[in-house]
Amino acid sequence: MPNYPTEPLRFAYWVPNVSGGLVTSTIEQRTDWSYDYNVALARIAEDAGFEYALTQVRYTASYSAAYQHESTSFSLALLLATQRLKVIAAVHPGMWQPGVLAKWLATADHLSNGRVAVNIVSGWLKEEFTKLGEPWLEHDERYRRSAEFIEALRAVWTQDSANLAGDFYRLRDFRLQPKPLSWEGRPHPEIFQGGNSTAARINGGRLSDWYFSNGNDFDGVSAQLADLRRVAADAGRIAPPRFGLNGFVIVRDTEAEAREVLREIIAKADVPAVQGFESAVRQAGASTVDRRGMWADSTFEDLVQYNDGFRTQLIGTAEQVAERIVAYRKLGVNLILAGFLHFQEEVEAFGRNVVPLVRELESHAGLAPVPEPALP
């Protein structure tokens, strides 16, 4: 039985707020990281049926992405330029005091009529921390810090007076006013959390509203879902977190054309940048005791899309891609996080050609969507 069977599958897209697009390749990418491009994209996306947009947090250039817009300010700009889109701001706990971020998010929530969310990312790029003079914790310690951070956010948002005497953060009778907006089913801004290691799933299963996975095949997704459900049940949660899956989407008129685009992306890979990334990400899940985690078994080809997006195989005709998406939905995936080569035109085409097919297949499969609760 999939998670939350009466809810429609949701769609999110990666906000290209860093330069270079979503693939580390010299292939033409008609995608731009500018504010103007992104505002137009966000408006296209909300009309195309995308419920969420996910920003990326990166403080400095690394293996492509020579330029980066800061994620929280960029998220707010997109929220103010749209009507319905929910924007998920990516943050590194190591760079924030949780009470300050809780305050920032509460204000953004009021300014956007309850549309802000947060993605807690624990960090993989050591240089980003050391260049800012911050300590670089060992992998599982980074996740322990993220867990404390999430607990702090929730405490500040939901309690009159928040107190915490943690290993990483402290709060003393901290009273946040105004609280963020809340209504039934949404007690505070949604907390997403990305990662593929055991530590990431422990945090996701225990604490997050949403768990985000890198691209993965059916077996990999099923194993992660089973793990998350077990952790959530052990923690006494009534329901597991919702599950979001990354996938790089290539929809063309024929499967052969779509495959040819993938071949060209890989043939034109920026080899030194991909190899540099490959060695930097050894700081991630591969460095843990069980060696499970993001990029632990990624090949060179996988890493050309730096979140393993090709592994999800959303590549082919609109019908093939819709069928594969619904197959993931049946396993328990609640959201597809999509990346594209040419964002504006492909997001628009995805809304026109793929989303309606997904809705039809969902309804045939008895996963009939119910209307979303309206925003207040």
Ligand SMILES: Cc1cc2nc3c(=O)[nH]c(=O)nc-3n(C[C@H](O)[C@H](O)[C@H](O)COP(=O)(O)O)c2cc1C
């Ligand atoms: C959907 C998704 C989005 C992510 N976004 C970012 C990001 O914007 N910035 C960042 O530094 N790391 C990001 N990460 C990386 C994770 O926070 C984490 O560092 C990575 O998964 C490695 O840890 P792991 O081995 O525990 O999976 C993201 C991960 C996922 C799955």
